[in-house]
Amino acid sequence: MIELDKVAYSYGGADLLTGVSLTLNPGSFHFLTGPSGAGKTTFLRLAYGALMPKSGHVRLFLQDRMTMSPDDLADCRRRIGIVQQDCQFLDHLSVAENVALPLTVQGGLNAAAQENLRDLLAWVGLTERADARPPELSGGERQRAALARAVIMSPDVILADEPTGNVDFDMSQRLIRLLVELNRMGKTIMVATHDLTLIRTAKTHVQARVLRITNRQVQSAGADL
Amino acid sequence: MMMKPAIRAIFSRDSAADRVVPPSGFTARLVLFSAAAMSLLAVLALALALAAGRLAERWGSDLASASTLRISAPADQLGMQSDRALAILASTPGVDSARALSIQQQQALLEPWFGPDMPISSLPIPRLIEITETSDGYDAAGLRQRLAAEVPGAVLDDHQRWRKPLLAAAWGLWVLAAGIVLLVGGTTAAIVALATRASLAANAGVIAVLRNVGATDAYISHAFVRRYTVRVTTGASAGTLIAVAVLMVLPKGGDASVMTQLAPQGLQWVLLFMVPIAAGIVGFAATLWAAAQLLRGLS
Numbered sequence: 001m002i003e004l005d006k007v008a009y010s011y012g013g014a015d016l017l018t019g020v021s022l023t024l025n026p027g028s029f030h031f032l033t034g035p036s037g038a039g040k041t042t043f044l045r046l047a048y049g050a051l052m053p054k055s056g057h058v059r060l061f062l063q064d065r066m067t068m069s070p071d072d073l074a075d076c077r078r079r080i081g082i083v084q085q086d087c088q089f090l091d092h093l094s095v096a097e098n099v100a101l102p103l104t105v106q107g108g109l110n111a112a113a114q115e116n117l118r119d120l121l122a123w124v125g126l127t128e129r130a131d132a133r134p135p136e137l138s139g140g141e142r143q144r145a146a147l148a149r150a151v152i153m154s155p156d157v158i159l160a161d162e163p164t165g166n167v168d169f170d171m172s173q174r175l176i177r178l179l180v181e182l183n184r185m186g187k188t189i190m191v192a193t194h195d196l197t198l199i200r201t202a203k204t205h206v207q208a209r210v211l212r213i214t215n216r217q218v219q220s221a222g223a224d225l
Numbered sequence: 226m227m228m229k230p231a232i233r234a235i236f237s238r239d240s241a242a243d244r245v246v247p248p249s250g251f252t253a254r255l256v257l258f259s260a261a262a263m264s265l266l267a268v269l270a271l272a273l274a275l276a277a278g279r280l281a282e283r284w285g286s287d288l289a290s291a292s293t294l295r296i297s298a299p300a301d302q303l304g305m306q307s308d309r310a311l312a313i314l315a316s317t318p319g320v321d322s323a324r325a326l327s328i329q330q331q332q333a334l335l336e337p338w339f340g341p342d343m344p345i346s347s348l349p350i351p352r353l354i355e356i357t358e359t360s361d362g363y364d365a366a367g368l369r370q371r372l373a374a375e376v377p378g379a380v381l382d383d384h385q386r387w388r389k390p391l392l393a394a395a396w397g398l399w400v401l402a403a404g405i406v407l408l409v410g411g412t413t414a415a416i417v418a419l420a421t422r423a424s425l426a427a428n429a430g431v432i433a434v435l436r437n438v439g440a441t442d443a444y445i446s447h448a449f450v451r452r453y454t455v456r457v458t459t460g461a462s463a464g465t466l467i468a469v470a471v472l473m474v475l476p477k478g479g480d481a482s483v484m485t486q487l488a489p490q491g492l493q494w495v496l497l498f499m500v501p502i503a504a505g506i507v508g509f510a511a512t513l514w515a516a517a518q519l520l521r522g523l524s
Contacts, residue, residue, distance in 0.1 A: 070441065077437060088433065089434065105439060149438065
């Protein structure tokens with residue numbers, strides 16, 4: 001689905017990633033760990049085509065990112081749900097409108113989509129906050145809204161960058177359970193996190209591969225996790 | 226970026242898509258005001274161009290179909306030479322009519338310069354004969370030769386000397402006004418393009434979110450294009466209405482002055498009401514271009 005082949009990326013002259021190769025197969029669950037600044041966010045941004053590699057190839061659904069048109073990239077993005085670390089929303093829209101945004105940009109919401117939206121808001125526990133504006137939400141509510149927005153199109157892949165970064169323990173457990181549930185539905189999941197507790201919780205429910213970014217390379221984290 | 230979908234987007238009322246772009250109070254008011262001011266200027270410049278065109282046409286046709294014969298002779302020969310000149314003119318092909326101006330008519334012509342009390346009859350002023358040509362006109366060179374032979378005191382003035390500079394002045398005014406219309410159109414395009422770029426740049430975060438959820442650049446661009454085209458057209462309509470009101474209350478005079486003849490005539494009014502449509506087209510093109518440029522830069 002998503003393949004990185006000997007990818008290198010540098011920023012401001014400094015190499016962040018070198019020779020990174022990884023394939024996200026359908027239904028797989030990956031954790032990406034590493035210290036802050038190691039390049040976890042950069043890796044995810046490369047994986048959904050927001051960044052161009054310095055060398056190597058990124059293939060999204062068999063299409064090379066280098067030769068992809070903006071419209072092709074938009075098509076791919078509809079198959080990838082993204083949960084960003086800072087959970088960007090459109091602050092002038094309500095929570096429900098933000099969650100429904102992927103449907104809106106595709107031509108609007110029909111009755112079935114409206115019902116789907118209500119179910120989704122209930123699933124992430126935001127029914128009561130549907131009409132609120134994003135700035136009124138707590139950190140956990142923002143993370144759940146971002147997750148709901150990422151899955152509303154029923155994407156094949158979900159890439160989440162520190163989805164539990166701003167929430168307490170209980171909420172992080174709840175969020176990871178939601179991701180596990182999505183994986184059981186057949187979705188490919190990749191979560192960038194430095195929260196080892198989260199990884200251990202997930203591994204009790206699903207078979208997850210844990211990767212670590214060390215020395216600008218992505219390596220298997222070993223059995224200690 | 227395809228033009229057709231962008232044009233379709235202008236007329237499709239996609240309220241959800243409209244809401245995706247955050248409201249931008251200051252930029253919106255700036256574009257609205259600029260479009261209104263520019264359209265007001267454009268309408269006035271257009272009215273000036275139309276008035277100059279009408280004036281040039283009138284001067285051209287009036288002076289082209291009329292000539293003056295001036296007879297300077299001693300007082301005792303003036304009447305005889307005038308009668309002879311009238312007889313020659315009556316038999317000249319291309320002359321529709323010829324009439325000698327009476328003393329009172331000549332006095333009226335000189336009154337603005339000498340006042341009403343000047344005893345004009347006691348002055349040795351030439352006799353004037355007004356000639357009206359047929360549409361084919363007469364042979365001026367041939368007439369001059371004949372008059373020189375038979376009426377020695379006659380000087381034929383076919384108005385060419387006056388007509389050319391007057392026409393040049395009128396057409397110069399027309400070109401100037403048309404230039405102002407083009408300049409105003411270009412300035413409007415520049416203002417709208419700058420406002421769109423500023424708005425898109427200020428909404429870089431919104432664009433990033435929209436792209437992440439799978440919005441195409443065309444969708445993002447059209448949302449901005451629709452909003453700015455509507456704003457420009459609305460502002461331009463207001464500016465046009467104000468300009469039309471100004472033209473309607475301008476004092477009107479019967480003389481040949483451009484300033485008292487500014488109000489358009491007949492179907493020319495329709496042309497003025499095309500200004501908001503033209504402004505909308507300019508706004509649409511400017512926004513589409515600015516959005517395409519900026520979105521390409523943000524890729």
